[in-house]
Amino acid sequence: MEIDRTTLDRLLPGLRKRLAEVSLTELESEKNPGIEIFRTLGGTNLLVPKEHGGLGADALDAVRVMRALAAVAPSTAVATMMHQFSVSTMVAAVSFGAESGVNPALLDSITQNQLLLSSAFAEGRTDQDILQPTMTATPVEGGFLVSGTKKPCSLSRSMNLMTASVALPPEHSITGLGIAVIPADAEGLSVHPFWSSFVLAGAESDEVRLTDVFVPAEQMVAPPIEQAIMLQMTGLVHFQLSVSAAYTGIASALVQQVLERGRGSVTDRADLAVRIESAALATEAVARQLIAGDPIHTTLAAAQVARFGAQQTIGEVVNRAVELLGGMAYVSSSDIAYLAAASHGISFHPPSRSSAASSIVDYFTAG
Template identity: 35%
Template structure:
């Protein structure tokens, strides 16, 4: 790493930050977290984010969305969005990866609030050691129903045996537990619906294999996880049936859109903060990009407030999806402005700027992609959002 790269990735939010109150956003969840994370430049975390994951566990920021009744912080959606965006400024890959942890916990918290003791027990266990949970679901591709899964759970005495492959699976190295969407099967193979299975990451039959080779978000630990006949207790499998099951699936999508969108805004913020101060001064491109990032965050925060205010599930989901789509449409263009602001000298000396700018396009690959918005949890999408391409 060059001295230029180290210097340029040090955030300067106090004087020229794109996102307001960056330290306060992080320290609201854990006192001193901003200073601890800012001790290293983002370019180092993009090679290895494991120190970030360790800091988040140590500070118990991993319990941000676990209900207080289960030993967590019970944070609001607005605060979670602000936190993820701030984390993305300091450690882009870590923000993308931990989205997979937080959104599943948030949705499971709603199940616990509805009185499900199994959900409460899992959340309490996760809160106890500030554990990290990875999330494995169906891959979103145009023309493919998200209910077409690659993992099965076969019912047996005392529980299920889960077999499947999830790739990529962020947090595959650091996870303590894995949440996996599965097709339920009777012992004779008869389909019995769909479920979320919560698998101990150390269980026999869980194996990790290299998968991710792109330099973009390489530190998110997005490798392949193979499950072969893994025993999962019955109380760790949640069939997606009835109103609770449908609401869980919808909440998963709502929270995912909020948090993944916030994380990508943070990635854009990282690119902005990496621009040297002398290049920012008087730069119309940098100023325009910063204003665009703040505008997109304001719309996303409006969607988060709908969650905090207990709006109907359909309103929550559609607001979150619209905010995500707006970010997906605008973010790459803002990244181009920031590349222009950084200048050709930085382009020549390091690939960090172009890597971050390219990374902004990856939001389009997260579920539910345009053209793949069918399945459990997406029934409440309005036609204009569901059919958007």
């Protein structure tokens, strides 16, 4: 993971060191200080282009940063990958120009004010497209009234803005899809307890309810159909890359312990390292496709392959790593059990393996 750590230290100097000074137990608690540390040290600006004051990290930088971050602070990584998903979608929309309806000043505001964006898409709904609308928008004078609920919604307590997919009437969007940008302190927006598990409790994954929240017309993005399709596909690629990188990082933390403690035979240790690095390299390969501008449908198929490949590898690698670390290591600290439990989270992000199976098979069997 040396190149991942080096990338994180180069782009966000001091972040890894600051997080390492906090115990894993505290970082994974409901009062997780990692998210604020991430914000303070510029993590919000990672994917914002340099012309808007950001760090201008590309997709390859992003997955390396995510892996290194998750190895130190799993909840912080899982929470902030939703911010990165929202930012990458906004950056893609801005690249389309004025027709997309996204004001480039939003990107300037993110960097100037270190804003964190939550994502109210289909996270937690494993059989639904992540960009399928989860809320409704009713047209009113000057904008829309948005209502609905998002649970779980990561960054629920630290967010400054929420980006939400909403169902728009046909006269406002030929695709029926809109993306609303909503301030966290908007009237009618409330946060409620939802996440009951101790695993990834620090990701702030509570329930966010919107009841007739007024969204001005200029804060509702309804791009033309071709752009909407591109945004959906590009956003899903970024999301799958983040999911793969984050959970590969969590598993890598366990593999690192096996290597440092010299557990098992040299063949055992080499096997674990090869398998988890293979998952990381597959994720990086897709990031390189995105940078190279490969056809987006090809890149999306590759992202799905990398994500589900990583999902299977992580399950096997984590089980073997825990076994090799042994019972005494397991009972002497809760960290091993915690990392093993957290690694299972990769299975619960959309799309599910079963819902994606048909499209994957169709892609590989298409003439």
